[in-house]
Amino acid sequence: MTKPTDLVQGTLDLLILKTIALEPMHGWAIAQRIRSVSNNVLQVNQGALYPALHRLEQQAWIQSKWGESENNRRAKYYSLTKAGQKYLKAEESNWERLSSAIGLVLKTV
Amino acid sequence: MRWPQTVSHRLRSLFRKSAVEGELSDEMRFHLERQVEENIAAGMAPQEARRAAMREFGGVEQVKEECRDARRTNFLENLLQDVRFGLRMLRKSPGFTAVAVLTLALGIGANTAIFSFIDAVLLRSLPVKDPQQLVVFHWSARANPKRQSQSSYGDCADQTGVGDCSFSVPFFKTAREQAGTFSGLSAFAGPLNVDLSGNGDASIVRGLYISGDFFSTLGVNTFIGRPLAPFDDSPSAPPAIVLNYAYWVRAFNAAPAVVGRTVRLDDTTVTIVGVAEPHFTHLTPGKPVDVFMPFSIADRVRGEWWRRQDRLSDPAIWWVVMLGRLKPGVSIGQAQAAATTIFRNETLHGDAPAFKSEDAPVVTLRFARSGLDGETSQIAPALYLTMVIVAFILLIACANVAGLTLARSASRQKEMAVRLAIGAGRARLARQLLTESVLLSCGGGALGVLLAIWGVDAIGKLASRGSDQPFPFTVAPDWRVLAFTVAVTGLTGILFGLAPALRGSRVDLTPSLKENASSLPGAAAHAGRRFRLGDALVVAQVALSLVVLIGAGLLVRTLRNLQEINPGFDTQNILLFGINPSIAGYTDQQTQQLYTDLQQRLAALPGVLSVSYSADALLSGGWSAGSVHVDGAPPKQYANSAELSVGLNFFSTMRIPMLAGRNFTSADFAAAGATNAAAKSRDAAAAKTNPASSSAPAAPTALDEAYSHSAPVPVIINETFARKFLANQNPIGLHMVNAPRGDSEVPDPGPGYTIIGVVGDTKYAQLRREIRPILFSPLVSNGAHFELRAAANPIALAKNVREIVSQAGDNLPLTDVRTQTEQIDQLLFQERLMARLSSFFGMLALVLACIGLYGLLSYEVARRTRELGIRMALGAQRRDLLRLVVGQGILLVLIGAAIGVAAAMCVARFMTAMLFGVRANDPATFAGVAILLTLVALAASYIPARRAMRVDPIVALRYE
Known part of the structure; x- marks a missing residue:
């Protein structure tokens, strides 16, 4: 099992940003989504998830709003800000470049 | 532009703290509950579901703390929290707080006060434009x-x-x-x-x-x-x-x-x-x-x-x-x-x-x-020396408070362990301790500023005593003093706080959490390590205070040596005052008349034994000098000597012994007056005919003739003059002329001088200077300082003297009315100030070091109560316990004294210029100070040792 903390620095941020790019989500759902989309490979630890969310919010990439959850409770929903969308795009292309570069190295050598 | 959002977010975290905290808890709770629901949906029993969710989540508080960290407001928040908590802790131990704040206030206050003087004398810019x-x-x-x-x-x-x-x-x-x-x-x-x-x-x-x-x-x-x-x-x-x-x-x-x-x-x-x-x-x-x-x-x-x-x-x-x-x-x-x-x-x-x-x-x-450093360069060395002394005091104060804090942090071990166990980081703990230290130093700084204001006033008064002028430098706090104090306060807090903070946060969890930490072997070993630092602090204090005390000892001995110098005349019961009739318009003749008149009237005052006057008062710092050529000596061999013109009865009034020849008589004064008058009229005539270039030789006139034919001025020499220039000759009756002025090689054609007597040696301008050859001549013009020899303390005569002088000549201001001993005090003013200041600071250093030693040993005794009880139960005598405790104290003091002596030898060399009659490495001072320190330290260790002796083994053992 890969722990998120072992991910490349900044990867968790990228996963979170990408996950909430479609719609606002609360923390638990973000963790669930990442897990299910990655076929249970990526399990995001809460101890890392929430500090990451607060950090991203502090950096104004994402914003939060209290809303009604699917089970009718008050939950904190996170969504991308405009700056966050730009940042996500930049980070995505960064990641593409990086992973394809790593892929190239792994294939050729 | 993200910063508006960032800032508002941060401000919200900071100022809507409770709301933000509530939201954080809500968020965590929601997550947990959502997970519980999920687990139940997956078929777990409710309780099992909850436990699983909790397990998965991990430490809620830790996650929260990390979220707070992520918000980056933690630093300020923590600071506020630390300050609040620190204040609470300090309030809980008022004794410790009071001692620490007071100690630091003394250190910071002394430094601020002395720095204020350095600022005023050496740093402040001139009060002019640009x-x-x-x-x-x-x-x-x-x-x-x-x-x-x-x-x-x-x-x-x-x-x-x-x-x-x-x-x-x-x-x-x-x-x-x-x-x-x-x-x-x-x-x-x-x-x-x-x-x-x-x-x-x-x-x-x-x-x-x-x-x-x-x-x-x-x-x-x-x-x-x-x-x-x-x-x-x-x-x-x-x-x-x-x-x-x-x-x-x-x-x-x-x-x-x-x-x-x-x-x-x-x-x-x-x-x-x-x-x-x-x-x-x-x-x-x-x-x-x-x-x-x-x-x-x-x-x-x-x-x-x-x-x-x-x-x-x-x-x-x-x-x-x-x-x-x-x-x-x-x-x-x-x-x-x-x-x-x-x-x-x-x-x-x-x-x-x-x-x-x-x-x-x-x-x-x-x-x-x-x-423009004429005045400042004279007091600069003294100021720098004092600054070094007070810096030492501050270091001692720091070591002292560090020792106290260390002992206290030992008793707070359990508190630290609890905080560590519930998730505080070690850095966080160290910061908390450091905050408390800085709080203490801020308290010390605030109180220190008050002390400094008082100290500046007191030193200023001390410095201007014995002179009628106020302290000639404006000592007032400015931004430099303020910055200095703030910097010193901050540094102090960190300096004495750092070691205990690092040590205090390094706590061994398991033993510390047990009920009685100090009784456990592990803790004892731990405490042993701690007290090596405590020992080092006491050793440092002893060493530093020894250096300060030795400096003070040397300065005090210098002052005593200077005071014990025999100046060659009787300094007791003499009243001095200066008048200057010539600037009030008196002619030389009138001046002579006035002086004779005053001499008689003053001598008639009840309680006055005799009266005389001289151009400068002895030991007033003022002097003049000149060169003469003794008849019969090789050409170009001149006798350079100090000169002092004196009135009738000067030697008997000052009680300077007449060794050979005779004293001045009224006839001598008349002769000297006539010669002086001839010289003056010649000069006046020369100035009239040839005002600009008086150096050009002019043809001898009748006035020149009159001058060179006037009678030689009768003079009296002192013993050193006779020994140095007239060895193997009978000086009485010898004739001398003024040495040529400028680069002319022809001696002055004037009437010259005839030696009529020899008197005992006296110090002239300064006590520190060696006795110089002196040529005494009759005073016939210019201002003078009168000397009244009284039967008892002469200061009471001052009022009568003023009356008589104002009767004798109106418009004649009196200057410098003082006794001869006051005059000498004024001369030794800087030495006395330094001796007093350094003694004061030396005593302060000694007291601080002893408090440090006392605190360390008291703590040791308290910590080892059980061990002492066991020793007693096993048959140790009270004497043995006394030796145990005092022995530790003496050992520390001896190590500190050894280091201090070595350090003082290095430091004292820089004081050589200020010393008189005592070498910078004077063994007597060193030994005396070391013995004094050891004795006082012995007393400081005896009190905790007595407490150790009174340990009741039964109580000590049951105490567990």
Whole structure:
């Protein structure tokens, strides 16, 4: 099992940003989504998830709003800000470049 | 642009703290509950579901803390929290807090006070406009210039080579015309004591001669009236003066009507045209001025000093200090080169060349603040030494409080362990402890500032005691003092807090959490490690205080040595006062008459045994010297000696023994007076016919004849003179003439001197100086200091003396009324101040070190109560326990003393110049101080040792 903390620095941020790019989500759902989309490979630890969310919010990439959850409770929903969308795009292309570069190295050598 | 959002977010986290905290909890709770629901949906029992969710989540509080960290407001928040908590902790142990704050306050207060003095004396900029543009002229050369006379008034410190900052007025005028590198060039000289009358009783004031552009060059304005201007500085201008603000307030009660009033300076009526701005307190630091007078009245006010010399036009009289203001954009180097060119032009190729070209005279410009260092350079060493002493005090205080904090942090081990266990980081704990230290140092700093204000006042009073002038430097806190105090306070907090903070946060969890930590072997080992640091702190305190005490010991011995010097005369029960009839307009004849009259009237006072007078009071710092040629000695072999003119009965009044020959008689005074009169009329005539170049030889006149045929002046020499210059001769009856002046090789054609007696040696100007040869001559002109030998304490006579003097001559101000012992005290003022300050700080250091030692040992005893109980139960005698505790104390003190002695040997070498009659590594002082320290430390360890002896083994063991 890969722990998120072992991910490349900044990867968790990228996963979170990408996950909430479609719609606002609360923390638990973000963790669930990442897990299910990655076929249970990526399990995001809460101890890392929430500090990451607060950090991203502090950096104004994402914003939060209290809303009604699917089970009718008050939950904190996170969504991308405009700056966050730009940042996500930049980070995505960064990641593409990086992973394809790593892929190239792994294939050729 | 993300920052508005970032900032508002951060502000919200900071100021809506409870809301943000609530949301954080809600968020976590929601997550958990959502997970529980999920687990139940997956088929778990509710309780099992909850447990699984919790397990998966991990430490809720830790996650929260990390979220807070992520919000980055933690730092401030934590700080506030730390401060609040720290204050609470300090309030909980008031004894510790009080001792720590007080100790730090002493350290910080002493440093702030002494730094205030350093600031006032050495750092504060001159109170003029743009002082950084102001430069002072200095000249230097390879050989002494040919000057007719040279005066300096202590504006520049003595240089090592040839050179100073006195120039002639003609050079100043030439430089002012030719130098294009200055936007203003002015000169000043003095201050001189002048007699001011026309405003109540006549009084002596300090008058500074200035050139007309002095005020404009300095950029100083007047508070009321107008400043002196170039038109005031011309011989035809009506005499005008400007008052200094402080003098105006003191002498004229700040009356605005003073502008336009006339007063008399010496014998000249002058108009007060203005009062200088309040902030213009001084020019050369430490030399206060009362009135500013233009050079143009120099021949009328205090003109008698110069006789026939015309100091305003003679290029051979160097006596003024030159101050220039650099033009914007002109570097000091450029201005210096230009000034040197002018200086060489004048002194090499002028009418009366002062130098040969191989002397290579140059002018150096120095910034006014550092260039006008005449007064400050004398007290600077003492100030720096005191600063070092108080820095040591602060270090001791730091070590002391660090020791206290360490002992306290040992008793807080459990608290630290609990905090660590519930998730605090070690860095966080260290920060908490450090915050508490800084809090303590802030408290100490605040209290220290109060102490400093009091201390500055007290030292200022101490420093001005024995003189009628207030402390001549303005000591007031400014931004530099403030910054210094803040920096010292902060550094102190970190310095003494760091070690305990690091140590305190390194707690071993398991043993510390157990009920009685100190009784466990592990904890004991741990504590052992801790106390190696505590021991080191006590050793450091002992070493530092030993250094301070040795410094104090050396200074005290210096003072005692100086006080115990036999000055060669009886210093007890003598009243001194000075008068100067010549500046009040008396002729020499009238002066003689007045002195004789005063001598008789004063001697008739009840309680007065005898009365005499002399040009300078002995041991007052003032002196004059000259060279004579003894008849029969090889040509060009001159006897250089100090000179003192004295009144009738001087030697009997001062109780200086007559060793050979006879004393002065009234006939001697008459003869000396006649010779003096002949010399004066010759000089006056010469000045009339040949005013400018008095050095040029003129044909002998009838007056010259009269002078050279007048009777030789009878003189008395002291024993050293006889031994040094007249060995193997009978000095009585020997004839001497003045050594030639300037570079002439022909001895003075005057009547010369005849030795009529030899008296015992006395110290003259200073106690520190070796006894010099002295030539005593009858006093026939100028001011004098009277000496009254009384039967008992003579200070009660002062009132009668004033009455008699005012009866004998109106308009005669008395100066410096004091007893001879007060005079000596004044002479030893700096030594006494240093001895007192250093003793005070030495005692303080000793007390602090002993508190440190006492605290450490007390803590040790408390910590080892159980061990001591067991030892007693096993048969140890009280004596053994005493030895155990005191032994530890003595060991620490001995180590500290050894280090301190070594350190003091290094440090004391820098004090050599201040010492007298005691070597910097004086074994007696070192041994004495070390013994004193050990004894006091022994007492400090005895108290905790007694507590150890009183340990009841049963109680100690049951205590567990």
